[in-house]
Amino acid sequence: MANSTLTKQRAEARRSTVALKSAMAVTGLILVLFLIAHMYGNLNVFAGQEAFDDYSHHLRELGEPMLPHGGFLWIMRIVLLASVLIHIGSAVALTRRAGKARPVRYRTRKPVQQTYASRTMRWGGVIIALYVVFHILHLTTNTIAPGGASDSPYERLVRGFQPENFWVTAIYILAVLLVGLHLRHGIWSAAATLGLNREGRRRAINTVAIIVAAVITVGFLLPPFSVLFGLVG
């Protein structure tokens, strides 16, 4: 084959469905790592107000004096924002493609073995994205401040999840459960997309996906439930 033809084909393959999926897989895994770090931070709530607020404060000092105050946090925010945009952009492109790939629907459709999690990836992802916006407005910028605004991240959390603001907790629980489902299929799918699925490994990858998804779900649900039942605050 002539070099120029393959070079052209290679450039085209960099925009292929497999390339888009790989971009989703890599950015998704970055976001999973962030979620694990975020969950660890949240669990500091059980060490009391001082420890929790200190943790939040130290995040801004991380890397000093090599980095300016808040520098590490901004690097992380930029990486996360880029990951989210690439992840959503690829998802939109692939979803539109999938819609066009089957213009006439089946009148009768019976799933054979697909998981519930795999069916909720698209709409679940949209709801999670909307939730993230609400979540930042609530606990980061404190623009939405159920129970009253505060400079203390600990107080924002405790006030937000009080029983009288149950709607906040309900939305939070729904979002976390959707994240759990998203990760259950997403981690498996990312691993398979990046070529890790080999003969006899499907079960092992799925087990890891279920465990990570379950740990993250429970880890994120502990703080709001503890506040709701008065164990924290």
Next chain:
Amino acid sequence: MNITLRVWRQKGRDDAGRMVTYKVEDVNPDMSFLEMLDVLNEKLTLQGEDPVAFDHDCREGICGACGVVINGVAHGPENTTTCQLHMRSFKDGDEITIEPWRAKAFPVVKDLVVDRGSFDRVIQAGGFISAPTGTAPDAHATPVPKADADRAFDAATCIGCGACVAACPNASGMLFTAAKITHLGSVPQGQPERDARVINMINQHDAEDFGGCTNIGECAAVCPKGIPLDTISQLNRDLLGALASSKSE
């Protein structure tokens, strides 16, 4: 057995198509699904109606010509080709829905017959090895480890029926493409063109308007030849490797 069929009827490529209900009486449980359709077609022909068009050839489960979606599952309730499905898999009085493979890449020609030329073009893009002609080489001239030969053979059993595309929620042709990538990539003869093959075949796959893979696994679950889902991971690995390497052929 008495069966009620709801069959997709479509006069041609541009017809909108619709479901039509037929009754088939005195069905023998040992008939194959296609023989049951033959009985229906004889009846329709005698009544002066247009028989239901469906693809079939060997009726032995090895050619890949037949294939319809039966009650929402590609090739129906048994994990085999439609021709190897028997009416004993159904009950007397059952209502059975029959639809063609539905994908943009598989346009309906008539009724249950679809054009699977897109599969041929994916193979033409790279699903082959370039070998000099001449005397056949000795069988042991190029040693192949048993495990590799087995994997190549398992992947090579794909009959191109298209059930993977029909079952995929995204109408992706990834399992079909991956089977050929795995088949040729597992043996020494496939190595020289390995990078170019995966690049060209993926580009053709996408150009044929198949959807992307989301690793849901419905394809492998309905595959009558049991092509494993991990072949898709092999394809991804090969493509990412080929894109990362700067080697040109």
